[in-house]
Amino acid sequence: MTYRIGVSGWSYASWRGDFYPEGLVQRRELEHVASRLTAVEVNGTFYSLQRPSTFERWAEQTPPDFSFALKGSRYVTHLLKLVGVETALANFFASGVLLLGERLGPIVWQLPATSPYDPDVLGHFLALLPRTTQEAARLAARHDDRLGPDRAVTETTVDRPIRHALEVRHPSFTHADYAAQLRDLDVAGVWTDAPKPWPVLDLPSSSIAYARLHGHTRLYASRYSDRSLDAWAERCRGWHEDGRDVHVYFDNDSEGHAPHDAERLLERLRPT
Template sequence: MAPQAAASIRVGIGGWTFEPWRGPFYPAGLPHRRELEYASGRLTSIEINGTFYGSQKPESFAKWHDETPDGFVFALKGPRYATNRKVLAEGGASVERFVTGGLLELKDKLGPINWQLAATKQFDPTDFEGFLKLLPASHEGRRLRHAVEVRHDSFRVPELVDMARAYGVAVVVAGDSKYPQIADPTADFVYARIMGTAEDQELGYSPSALDAWAGRARAWAAGGLADGLETVGGAPDKAPRDVYLYVIGAGKVRNPAAVQALIERLG
């Protein structure tokens, strides 16, 4: 058998436009129009939150592609119109509009899509599986990767893990968060959002916490489980997995510093 390709680890922030980053992260005098260019030169991924709130033009996706370096990858938040609804399985039209709305203009910089559910949305196995069936495996010959961010404790059951694995969809790992933690790998990639940064920490996290998260990313990439995180299902296969880790913490002004510290630890 041919050796399996090594997994990649990408670490980033949510969005790139945030006024308090001007100074601590963005240099004084940097034009706002160049902030994405600057951020993408120092981070390895960004999760685009604007796609959650409204549709974007194909030209915007193309522009973001052109402003970022080779090897950079975007994650996209799926639109709330598809996920913030009583019956998830009825969101097919919204899913289709999003997938066909120009995101392929990101080309090789298109990473996973995060479908974030409302915090009040409870686990209904039939409806949840109906939603998973709506997520296309590909579009115009381009493979699509999907992650689902569940935020209600009712999802912390083995049935959820089994279902996600059956459809090859990642369950977003909530780190240092008020949301339920389901750190079971369920796809050929892991999608984590960590939310424990603090403004009084120069790097957002303590050195030991940064070491721990870097170690977890390495463990996932090697096909293992992450130390110190809660799982609810059976053991996954041990194949290498690409890792997408986003620092989305409450101490938002420190998030870019935390990402850069993690990238440095990961080499």
């Protein structure tokens, strides 16, 4: 069991000259993040399909024990709304995801606040998700022409587990059936911390625990207090004692607090 504490994205101008030292070239920012934290959540995979060369570069810039949590495609979650997504999923996993190898962490799927709980739609979607890299490679082989031969990665040399997490924002997900469905399908329910009225769910449904901290009082902006981070550290230790790998990603990035808060939480979790 490990603590994966990091930030959601790393390319922010407000971090330069602060978390990033003056003079650090932009192409070395990920390397700097990896020297200070243990994981990162990738935003780019949410907005568009990346290239294999991008995943290769990320792997080259980070140590083997660093973890990349990837945000699943918004085309799947926001446009298709989880229906008829087989080809879109194939394209996502063929885009180069498998090139991260041992650095590949969970895939987090974020549903919009307008999407209510539909157990049938959700169950079908979650059952489609690959649970190992070999399953992901077989799914990737079904990609369409959006990915030409030079852009598709459909093979892997190792077979490793792939974990999935789901962030929901509609109040109907507080239904008890949702928690049971996550447990049955071994999917982590994301703890979402934000000032918006999104449901806060602590669902021990998977071998991982996953939290996204968007800013407790101001969305994407507010700094976490020492008292708040003490409480988060205690929560993380509890998840760890339950036998779960712990993933916490700070998304309060607009004023530059995210990397510092992640470091402060990680320091609280280091062995004394």
